[in-house]
Amino acid sequence: xxxxxxxxxxxxxxxxxxxxxxxxxxxxxxxxxxxxxxxxxxxxxxxxxxxxxxxxxxxxxxxxxxxxxxxxxxxxxxxxxxxxxxxxxxxxxxxxxxxxxxxxxxxxxxxxxxxxxxxxxxxxxxxxxxxxxxxxxxxxxxxxxxxxxxxxxxxxxxxxxxxxxxxxxxxxxxxxxxxxxx
Numbered sequence: 001x002x003x004x005x006x007x008x009x010x011x012x013x014x015x016x017x018x019x020x021x022x023x024x025x026x027x028x029x030x031x032x033x034x035x036x037x038x039x040x041x042x043x044x045x046x047x048x049x050x051x052x053x054x055x056x057x058x059x060x061x062x063x064x065x066x067x068x069x070x071x072x073x074x075x076x077x078x079x080x081x082x083x084x085x086x087x088x089x090x091x092x093x094x095x096x097x098x099x100x101x102x103x104x105x106x107x108x109x110x111x112x113x114x115x116x117x118x119x120x121x122x123x124x125x126x127x128x129x130x131x132x133x134x135x136x137x138x139x140x141x142x143x144x145x146x147x148x149x150x151x152x153x154x155x156x157x158x159x160x161x162x163x164x165x166x167x168x169x170x171x172x173x174x175x176x177x178x179x180x181x182x
Contacts, residue, residue: 041073043084044152046118046135047091049144050110057156058110059099062092064158067167080130087121093170101175108180113173118147120172 044066050058068085091113098109122136122143135146 041068041078041081041085043068043081043088045084045088046147046151047088047114048151048154048156049148050095050107050114052107054154054156055107055110058095059106061156061158062095062099063164064162065092065153065156065164066159066162067092067164069165069167079128080133083121083124083128084133086124087117089167090120090170090172091117092164093167094173096169097173098175105175105177105180108177109175112175112179115144116173118143 048054067089068082072085073082094113094117095110098106098113101109118135122132125132125136135143138146
């Protein structure tokens with residue numbers, strides 16, 4: 001029994017059916033990608049370690065770097081981005097404390113704030129059932145080297161047209177002047 005060639009290419013034949021399935025799959029994937037790109041709240045991370053070259057920007061441009069309020073994130077999911085946002089908010093709050101210190105103490109204070117904020121971030125990462133951020137797997141200097149690599153904003157540049165909202169200061173940081181090298 002031979003099939004008529006038109007039956008193989010008609011909308012009701014196997015090729016027509018496969019074409020419809022392929023179109024449906026491709027269009028649904030595209031639609032889902034479009035939805036995900038609108039609901040995923042990306043948080044540029046990690047923040048750069050404070051150093052003599054970026055300290056000025058840390059202290060002078062904090063008003064134009066993003067803060068991540070609850071309204072920034074989708075209602076569900078994106079918990080890893082929420083933890084990153086919380087770490088950035090905490091760090092920016094602590095930087096504002098450090099920037100009020102005498103010039104000789106600012107860098108050491110900012111470095112302490114950076115390490116403590118990222119240490120707390122790692123504690124939060126390990127308290128979830130998801131895979132922790134890669135740098136949190138390391139200890140000591142290896143952790144800090146990891147966090148200070150592949151940086152999205154090493155110079156602490158402003159986001160054009162953005163003004164940071166007022167947020168409450170984050171508790172939990174106390175500058176230890178005795179830990180600074182002279």
